[in-house]
Amino acid sequence: MGSVEQKGVNRRTFIKTGMVGTATALIAPPAFAEALQNMAAAEHSALPKPVYRTLGRTGLKISLVSFGAMMTPEPEVIRAAIDQGVNYIDTARKYMGGKNEEIVGRGVKGVRDKIFIATKTQPESKTKAEIVRDVETSLKALGTDHIDVIQLHHLTGKERIFIPETREALAQLKKEGKVRFCGVTTHKNEAEVLNALVDDPDRFFDTCLVKYNFKSDKEVAAAIDRAASAGIGIIAMKTQVGGYDTAGMGGITPHQAALKWVLRNPKVTAAIPGMKDLTQLREDIAVMGMSFTYADVRRLDRYAEAIAPFYCNFCGSCEAGCPKGVEISSVNRALMYAEGGYRDLDLARLTYAELPRQATAAACSDCGGCSARCVNGLNIAAKMDRARSMLA
Amino acid sequence: MRANRFQVSLRALVPALFLLMLLTPFNSQAKGDMEELLPQVACGDGWKIEGKPLFYDRETLSERIDGEAELYFPYGFERLAAARYALGKNPAAGIDVEIFRMGSLLDAFGMYANYRQKEGSAIAVGADSNLSPSQLFLYQGRFFVHIQVTGADDDPAALTECGRTVASRLPAARNLPTELSALNRPEVVKGTERYLPQSLLGYDFLNKGIMADAVAGGSNLQVFILLGTTTESAKAAFDRYRSQLTQGKVEPMGKDVAFLEGVDPLYGQVMVMRKGGCLAGALKFSGKEGVRGLLVGLCR
Numbered sequence: 001m002g003s004v005e006q007k008g009v010n011r012r013t014f015i016k017t018g019m020v021g022t023a024t025a026l027i028a029p030p031a032f033a034e035a036l037q038n039m040a041a042a043e044h045s046a047l048p049k050p051v052y053r054t055l056g057r058t059g060l061k062i063s064l065v066s067f068g069a070m071m072t073p074e075p076e077v078i079r080a081a082i083d084q085g086v087n088y089i090d091t092a093r094k095y096m097g098g099k100n101e102e103i104v105g106r107g108v109k110g111v112r113d114k115i116f117i118a119t120k121t122q123p124e125s126k127t128k129a130e131i132v133r134d135v136e137t138s139l140k141a142l143g144t145d146h147i148d149v150i151q152l153h154h155l156t157g158k159e160r161i162f163i164p165e166t167r168e169a170l171a172q173l174k175k176e177g178k179v180r181f182c183g184v185t186t187h188k189n190e191a192e193v194l195n196a197l198v199d200d201p202d203r204f205f206d207t208c209l210v211k212y213n214f215k216s217d218k219e220v221a222a223a224i225d226r227a228a229s230a231g232i233g234i235i236a237m238k239t240q241v242g243g244y245d246t247a248g249m250g251g252i253t254p255h256q257a258a259l260k261w262v263l264r265n266p267k268v269t270a271a272i273p274g275m276k277d278l279t280q281l282r283e284d285i286a287v288m289g290m291s292f293t294y295a296d297v298r299r300l301d302r303y304a305e306a307i308a309p310f311y312c313n314f315c316g317s318c319e320a321g322c323p324k325g326v327e328i329s330s331v332n333r334a335l336m337y338a339e340g341g342y343r344d345l346d347l348a349r350l351t352y353a354e355l356p357r358q359a360t361a362a363a364c365s366d367c368g369g370c371s372a373r374c375v376n377g378l379n380i381a382a383k384m385d386r387a388r389s390m391l392a
Numbered sequence: 393m394r395a396n397r398f399q400v401s402l403r404a405l406v407p408a409l410f411l412l413m414l415l416t417p418f419n420s421q422a423k424g425d426m427e428e429l430l431p432q433v434a435c436g437d438g439w440k441i442e443g444k445p446l447f448y449d450r451e452t453l454s455e456r457i458d459g460e461a462e463l464y465f466p467y468g469f470e471r472l473a474a475a476r477y478a479l480g481k482n483p484a485a486g487i488d489v490e491i492f493r494m495g496s497l498l499d500a501f502g503m504y505a506n507y508r509q510k511e512g513s514a515i516a517v518g519a520d521s522n523l524s525p526s527q528l529f530l531y532q533g534r535f536f537v538h539i540q541v542t543g544a545d546d547d548p549a550a551l552t553e554c555g556r557t558v559a560s561r562l563p564a565a566r567n568l569p570t571e572l573s574a575l576n577r578p579e580v581v582k583g584t585e586r587y588l589p590q591s592l593l594g595y596d597f598l599n600k601g602i603m604a605d606a607v608a609g610g611s612n613l614q615v616f617i618l619l620g621t622t623t624e625s626a627k628a629a630f631d632r633y634r635s636q637l638t639q640g641k642v643e644p645m646g647k648d649v650a651f652l653e654g655v656d657p658l659y660g661q662v663m664v665m666r667k668g669g670c671l672a673g674a675l676k677f678s679g680k681e682g683v684r685g686l687l688v689g690l691c692r
Binding site: 068070071072073074076077079080092094095096097098099123124153154185187188237238274276277278279280378379382 | 449451452454455457458459460462463506507508509527529538542543586588590591593594595596657658659
C-alpha cells in the first residue's frame with residue numbers, strides 16, 4: 001500500500017536545493033522560476049561558498065552572513081546554518097529570559113570548537129557582581145566554558161562604555177578565560193557609541209553590534225567607517241529594517257537586497273539576520289554568493305514605497321487634537337528631511353527653526369500625554385520626541 | 393412551565409452578569425492605554441512606583457527591549473505598559489513590571505511559554521505563572537506579564553506579591569487557551585507546551601502550531617499539532633512535509649486518514665498523522681513503541 005522514497009538528500013543538499021529555489025523565485029517569472037527550481041532540485045546546483053571576513057582586531061574570521069538566534073525556536077535550524085559554514089552565532093542573556101542561550105547551546109553541541117558564540121549581559125547590569133553573574137549564567141545556559149564575544153547590551157549613549165566597575169568585571173572574566181573579547185551593542189545614538197569606542201584611550205572594547213541598514217543616517221555610516229578603521233569589529237543588525245510589513249510587495253521580498261546593501265560595505269564584517277526557519281536561512285546565506293545590483297536598488301525603492309505609510313503625508317488633520325498648537329505636520333516635514341530619503345540634517349534644522357517656538361515639539365515637554373491622533377496611525381508623541389532631541 | 397424556567401434562568405443570569413461586571417472592570421478599558429493595569433502607588437509591600445509609567449506600541453517597542461521586540465510581533469503584540477517600583481531603604485533596588493497586551497489568549501500563552509524557565513515554579517497567580525529567584529512570568533487573558541527584581545538580592549516574596557497585585561488588575565478570566573486541550577493527554581509532559589504562530593519545526597509551510605514534550609513506550613519525544621487547519625490545508629501541509637523528508641513512507645488508513653513515517657533532514661526519524669483537518673506529528677524519539685497510538689490520540 002505504501003510508497004517508499006529514497007531521495008538520498010542530506011541536510012546540506014537539502015538546503016542547497018531550497019536556496020536555488022528561493023533565489024530564482026526572486027528574479028524570475030513564476031513558470032521560469034519553477035523550471036529553474038526543478039532543474040536545481042535534480043542537479044543540486046552549487047551553493048555559494050561561505051565568505052569570511054576578519055572581525056577587526058579580534059582576528060576572528062567570521063562568516064559574512066552570521067546567525068541572529070533570537071527568533072530561532074529550534075536548535076536544529078542553527079545546526080543547519082552551521083552545516084552551511086555559518087560560524088558566528090549571536091544571542092543574549094535577555095532573550096526569552098535566558099532560554100535562547102539554551103537553544104544556542106543545544107545547536108552548537110558537538111561543534112563548539114568550530115563556532116564563535118557572542119552573547120550579551122543584561123541591559124541593566126553595570127556592577128562587577130552583576131556582570132560576573134550574567135556571564136556565569138550564560139556559560140551555564142550555553143553549555144560552554146568560554147564566550148567568544150561578550151557584549152554590553154543596548155547602549156544608547158557613551159556613558160556605559162566607561163563604567164570602571166563594568167570594565168573591572170570584564171577584565172577579570174577575560175583573565176579567567178571565560179570571555180575572549182568584549183563588545184557593545186547599540187541601535188540608538190549609534191554614532192555616539194561608535195565614536196566613543198574609537199576615542200577610548202584604553203581600546204577596551206573590540207566589537208560593536210550596530211543597527212545599520214539602507215535607511216541609516218550618513219552619520220552612522222561615517223562612524224562605522226571610522227570605527228572599523230580603528231580596528232573595531234563591526235557587525236550589523238536590523239539590516240532588513242525589521243518591523244515593516246512587506247506583504248504588499250508580493251513574492252519578491254526586499255530582504256536579500258537589504259542584506260546585500262549592508263554587506264557591500266567592506267567596513268562591515270558581518271550581519272546577523274534573525275532566522276527562524278529554513279526558508280529565511282536559505283534566503284540569507286544565499287547572499288554570500290551575490291553582488292548588489294541595479295535590480296536590488298529597484299527592490300529597495302519598492303520597499304521604501306511599501307513602508308511609506310509609516311511616514312507623515314502632512315495632511316495636518318492631527319493638529320486639531322493638540323491643545324498646545326504644535327504644527328505637527330511641519331515638524332514631521334523637518335523630521336523627514338533628517339530621516340527620510342533626503343538625509344539632510346542641516347535642511348531639517350533650518351526648516352524646524354523657521355517654526356515659531358510655541359509651534360515646535362518643544363511645547364510637548366509640558367504635556368502629560370499626547371492627545372493628537374494620526375489618521376494613518378503614526379505615533380505622533382514618538383515623532384515629536386525625536387524631533388525635539390534631533391532638531392532643537 | 394416554560395415561563396417558569398425562563399424566570400429561573402433570568403434570576404440566575406442577572407447576578408451572574410453583575411458579578412461578571414464587577415470582576416472585569418478593566419476589560420473594556422484595556423483597549424485604551426493600559427495605564428489602569430499598573431498599580432498606581434505600590435507593587436507589593438514597600439515597593440513604591442518611581443516616575444511615570446511608560447507605554448510602547450509596535451513602532452516604539454524596540455526602544456525598550458531592542459531587537460527582542462521582533463519576537464513579540466508574530467504573537468500579535470499591541471501595547472506594553474511598564475513601570476519601575478523602588479524600595480525606599482535601597483534606592484538601587486527596583487522591580488520592573490512589564491505588561492504586554494498580545495493578540496489573543498493563545499498569543500499571551502505563547503509568549504509566556506517562550507520565557508517560562510525550566511527551574512521556575514508555579515504560584516497561584518494568573519492563568520499560569522513561573523517564578524524564579526529574580527523573575528516572575530505570568531499570563532492572564534491576552535496579557536503577558538514579566539516582573540523582574542534588579543539591583544537587589546533575589547526576592548521571590550516581593551515578586552509574588554507584586555505579581556498578585558498586577559494580576560488583580562487584569563481582566564479576571566484565568567482560563568487556558570482551548571487549543572491546548574488537544575495536548576491534554578497522559579503521555580504529554582505538563583508545562584512543556586509551546587505555541588508557535590509561525591514556522592513550526594523551522595519550516596515556514598508548517599504555519600501556526602503547538603508543541604510539547606512527551607513520553608511514549610518509555611521513550612522521550614516531541615509532539616506537534618498544526619492549528620487552524622482545514623482538511624485541504626492539512627493535506628497540503630502533509631504533502632509538503634513529505635516532500636522534505638529524505639525517506640518517506642505513506643500509509644493510507646481509510647478515508648481522509650494517512651500516516652507518514654520518514655527521516656527529516658533536521659530531526660531524523662519522524663511520524664506524522666493526518667486525519668481530516670488534524671495534522672499531528674512526533675519527532676526526536678528513540679523507539680517507535682506507543683508513538684503511533686499517541687498521534688491517534690492527539691487527532692481524536
